[in-house]
Amino acid sequence: MRPRLRPPTALLLLSVLLGGCATAPQQAEGHWRPHARTAWQWQLSGKIDTGVDVPVYDIDGFENTAATVRRLHADGRKVICYINAGAWEDFRSDRAAFPSSVLGKGNGWDGERWLDIRRLKVLRPILAKRFDMCRAKGFDAVEPDQMDGYTNDTGFDLTAAHQLAFNRMIAELAHDRGMAVGLKNDLEQIPELVGDVDFAVNEQCAEFDECALYKPFIKADKAVFHVEYGLPTATFCPTAKRLGLSSMLKHLSLDAWRRPC
Template identity: 65%
Template sequence: MRRPLLAALLVLLLAGCTQGPDDKPGPRWQPRPGTAWQWQLSGRLDTSVDVPVYDIDGFDHSEATVARLHREDRKVICYLSTGAWEEFRPDAEKFPQAVLGRGNGWQGERWLDIRRIDVLEPLMAARMDMCRDKGFDAVEPDNMDGYRNDTGFPLTAADQLRYNRLIARLAHDRGLAVGLKNDLDQIPELAGDFDFAVNEQCAQYDECGALKPFVEAGKAVFHVEYEVPTGDFCAESRRLRLSSLLKKYELGAWRQAC
């Protein structure tokens, strides 16, 4: 009579260890203000930079790369473009022409009609699944301020808020932290929906003060300048508790940290 009892116990144990479809993901990673990081989106990945956070391209890197960084006690952010179409991505043909707008200034990229949530939600959900399945801890969704650009669509601030909150929810539903990329004007409305911020060139344009709501909420601001030397922005970055780097536009391995 022992075997049936043992088998039943084993089934119960396995059931307890398996996350069901209605179970919510566990606690998300929450990077704190001042956390050091590396942002590399091109070239051979240099894993020798001694920082606790790496932000790398989600499509270009494998589960094995993420696992290797984890073994070195690093958290890993999955870079994705969620507001613009990129012709060089493996899922590019899944985006219908009707949602493709004007170029966003980068070769092979076009703004997306973020009003078309019916089309974009399943496509972005699949990308979030990829980040989760590769073991990433968080997502950096790019091109999150189309409403302030010449996209070819009559996008409004309300359209952008709705879409950005959708992207945050898709990440959170998969247990991933998510960062708000730029979109400074909507930080007061969106800081509560996102776990950290990623900003480009706030020092150059004298906008870094707009990121205070994230820091005041105990959330990291990962910040990069391209044209301003570190001597001109690092003192202010330290005062504001930003995680600041000087990088080149191609976002290779080279960096200068504050």
């Protein structure tokens, strides 16, 4: 859950509208791939309401049990495991696994600090254990958060190339475990990463006039799971439906409440 803070450049928007998209590489067979326009529920706080009539749930991987995932599966749902991949959290059970050398500046959320994503050899085994947790609980996919540190003041000299390498490592960790993986925000790198991931999760693309950047996902029949927090549905739903996004209005706390398009 990371609200967007800035719009992309006009040049980036133009490049996507003109079709500047990398060729999608071959991916491992067997894992789930959500199609464009798939309805979803995103709940990261409070007791999970398992009664929402949608085919996909996105819930916190640490806070929920295998029993909750089994209950959702029994009702015919696919379940996405939310974890923070690009920032450290002082309230997670594995917080001591991260050496202090990879902890950067705070990211604006209580108890969180950016990670030095250049340190792939250090971070890979730590994050691999998180992905193992998701798989062990039966999740079908992973939503890795904080995947655009290079555009923020992290305390590290991060580049777009560092972010691409990190994001592709994250995708590999999920696919190696038979799970789908999403691209969380990081709109600037959609053309390079659309072929590496199976879906996208976006916050506030309508508020910042960015939703058209997701056309490469829709063209590839990959779901774009999208939420707004401050706009009425009448404002963003017509555009979301035209583009093929899976959109809804949510509270910023990401509790059970939802108002889908």
